[in-house]
Amino acid sequence: MEGTRDNGIEVEGLVREFKKGPRAVDGIDLTVAPGEIYGFLGPNGAGKSTTVHMLTTLLPPTAGTARVAGYDIVEQGPQVRDAIGVALQEAALDQFLTAREHMRLQAGMHGIPKAEALRRGDALIERVGLSDAADRKVGGYSGGMRRRLDLALALVHQPSILFLDEPTTGLDVQSRTALWDEVARLSNDEGATVFLTTQYLEEADALADRVGIIDTGRIVAEGTPESLKDEIGRPTVEAAPLEEADLERMRTALARFGSPQRADRGHVAVRLDERSAELADVVRALDAEGIAISDMEIHAPTLDDVFLAKTGRRLEGAAREAEEAKDTGELEAVPA
Amino acid sequence: MTADAAALRAPGRLVGAHAGTLTQVGYLARRSITRTVRQPLMIVPSLVFPLFLLAVNSSGLEAATVLPGFPTDSYLSFALGLTFMQGALFATMGAGQSIAGDIQHGFFNRLQLTPLRGRALIAGQLAGVMIQGLIQGIAYLIIALAFGAEFEAGPAGVIVLFALSALVGLAFGSIGLAIGLRTGNAEAVQGVFPLLFVLLFLSSGALPRDLITNDWFQTVATLNPVSYLIEGFRSLFITGWDGEALALAIGLSVAILLFGMWAATAALRTQMERT
Numbered sequence: 001m002e003g004t005r006d007n008g009i010e011v012e013g014l015v016r017e018f019k020k021g022p023r024a025v026d027g028i029d030l031t032v033a034p035g036e037i038y039g040f041l042g043p044n045g046a047g048k049s050t051t052v053h054m055l056t057t058l059l060p061p062t063a064g065t066a067r068v069a070g071y072d073i074v075e076q077g078p079q080v081r082d083a084i085g086v087a088l089q090e091a092a093l094d095q096f097l098t099a100r101e102h103m104r105l106q107a108g109m110h111g112i113p114k115a116e117a118l119r120r121g122d123a124l125i126e127r128v129g130l131s132d133a134a135d136r137k138v139g140g141y142s143g144g145m146r147r148r149l150d151l152a153l154a155l156v157h158q159p160s161i162l163f164l165d166e167p168t169t170g171l172d173v174q175s176r177t178a179l180w181d182e183v184a185r186l187s188n189d190e191g192a193t194v195f196l197t198t199q200y201l202e203e204a205d206a207l208a209d210r211v212g213i214i215d216t217g218r219i220v221a222e223g224t225p226e227s228l229k230d231e232i233g234r235p236t237v238e239a240a241p242l243e244e245a246d247l248e249r250m251r252t253a254l255a256r257f258g259s260p261q262r263a264d265r266g267h268v269a270v271r272l273d274e275r276s277a278e279l280a281d282v283v284r285a286l287d288a289e290g291i292a293i294s295d296m297e298i299h300a301p302t303l304d305d306v307f308l309a310k311t312g313r314r315l316e317g318a319a320r321e322a323e324e325a326k327d328t329g330e331l332e333a334v335p336a
Numbered sequence: 337m338t339a340d341a342a343a344l345r346a347p348g349r350l351v352g353a354h355a356g357t358l359t360q361v362g363y364l365a366r367r368s369i370t371r372t373v374r375q376p377l378m379i380v381p382s383l384v385f386p387l388f389l390l391a392v393n394s395s396g397l398e399a400a401t402v403l404p405g406f407p408t409d410s411y412l413s414f415a416l417g418l419t420f421m422q423g424a425l426f427a428t429m430g431a432g433q434s435i436a437g438d439i440q441h442g443f444f445n446r447l448q449l450t451p452l453r454g455r456a457l458i459a460g461q462l463a464g465v466m467i468q469g470l471i472q473g474i475a476y477l478i479i480a481l482a483f484g485a486e487f488e489a490g491p492a493g494v495i496v497l498f499a500l501s502a503l504v505g506l507a508f509g510s511i512g513l514a515i516g517l518r519t520g521n522a523e524a525v526q527g528v529f530p531l532l533f534v535l536l537f538l539s540s541g542a543l544p545r546d547l548i549t550n551d552w553f554q555t556v557a558t559l560n561p562v563s564y565l566i567e568g569f570r571s572l573f574i575t576g577w578d579g580e581a582l583a584l585a586i587g588l589s590v591a592i593l594l595f596g597m598w599a600a601t602a603a604l605r606t607q608m609e610r611t
């Protein structure tokens with residue numbers, strides 16, 4: 001099939017094996033609709049970057065197929081590259097060139113005529129808020145400025161699909177929020193399709209229309225952030241009695257509302273199991289029992305709970321394990 | 337929404353005509369040159385070290401000129417061949433480290449995601465090397481002449497000197513590129529540099545081949561292609577127009593260049609995995 005010029009992504013059974021290593025990507029299937037922001041969430045070493053490298057044609061897959069903007073990533077590499085804008089994890093910039101020089105090089109390599117390149121470059125630099133720094137060498141840029149320039153460079157040939165590989169890793173909160181706003185604007189106002197990898201739960205939650213959770217090369221869950229959290233079910237209530245002697249009575253009282261969960265010392269936790277049971281019901285029940293409360297919290301399920309439910313590990317712990325595995329050479333490092 | 341925004345929304349839109357190879361070479365050469373000029377630490381050693389060695393040799397070995405059969409009475413003029421050759425070797429390292437750094441830091445991937453042509457990448461990098469070689473050559477020549485070196489080949493010889501300098505720089509630059517592309521590691525390129533430097537010292541750089549008395553050294557210097565490159569440069573300073581010396585230097589440079597380009601192209605093919 002020729003390229004259909006739509007701007008979605010379709011992936012079937014994509015696999016990438018590295019020499020002397022396990023499968024970095026182990027048969028993933030996913031679909032990203034035109035105009036959607038797809039968040040690819042997983043710990044370090046889960047296979048996110050390897051997937052992006054394959055979908056952006058930098059790395060041939062070992063097996064499986066994928067179409068990006070309607071073009072086959074193996075058979076139609078040049079067409080895919082024309083249709084996509086990519087900001088890779090390392091935000092690779094030349095520290096001896098200025099933002100404007102980067103723009104001119106990138107536009108030139110894409111064959112954009114000089115006058116048009118200049119106009120478009122300046123507009124993009126302004127849009128990401130780098131006009132004041134446009135003629136400064138990138139070597140002196142902060143992490144946030146580099147990422148913003150990287151994003152602007154990815155847009156210079158007006159792609160319809162954006163791949164952003166961990167665009168905010170290592171950024172401070174302010175820079176992170178600014179980048180989120182820009183990505184959201186690209187999608188909402190301009191209809192760009194965005195494939196974004198992240199190891200931050202809140203990033204996937206805040207930005208993505210749909211999230212795919214990847215662990216050890218496989219997608220373990222997929223859906224909107226809300227539907228994934230709904231799957232996990234009800235919020236957890238954690239409470240502590242004022243008098244330690246009331247702990248057992250509190251445990252019994254709370255057990256009526258849901259299944260017991262692990263809790264801090266001196267606390268009791270249950271996951272509320274009936275849709276009707278709310279925090280207020282719990283408070284009323286404890287009051288009726290005459291148990292004074294010193295502390296009470298309700299935890300809404302997070303994507304980390306989803307990750308825990310699907311993999312048996314916390315996202316943060318999984319990231320640490322992946323790091324350790326890489327250090328001991330168990331996992332093939334994702335290509336730079 | 338701006339006009340830009342409307343354009344971005346058009347799905348799967350192609351950019352239009354892709355940049356031709358020459359246009360790409362132009363952009364990449366410009367980057368390479370800009371980088372070089374903005375890194376004094378890369379240019380200064382390649383200017384200073386060869387001149388430093390020239391100063392040491394020409395003062396310490398001046399006595400060699402009284403040896404029967406020594407081709408000139410100015411050791412400074414004699415030693416300049418080695419200086420130009422040394423400059424070319426620095427270019428090797430520059431080209432190799434630059435491309436290896438691009439691979440290590442991901443800039444290579446950035447370029448791969450554009451309609452980059454492999455041969456444009458190689459040519460663009462080499463153009464930078466050539467410009468660096470030219471700047472070095474001009475500096476060496478001016479300083480040498482200021483200190484009283486002879487230049488027998490006259491004004492037309494200056495053009496030949498710079499052309500040969502560019503050619504030798506290209507030849508060794510292509511070897512550097514091949515190593516950089518093969519290893520993808522700037523430190524590895526730096527590690528190879530001393531090996532190339534050994535070729536300088538096992539050559540006729542310090543003495544004419546027929547005056548080297550040590551048998552094995554004379555054999556090695558005779559087999560070492562670097563000897564003939566140095567002798568090509570040297571002939572312009574001390575002899576004037578020596579067709580044989582120039583032909584050998586040009587021929588060997590072209591041969592090294594062809595080998596280097598073949599190796600660099602093969603390494604690039606392995607490195608550029610894109611579909």
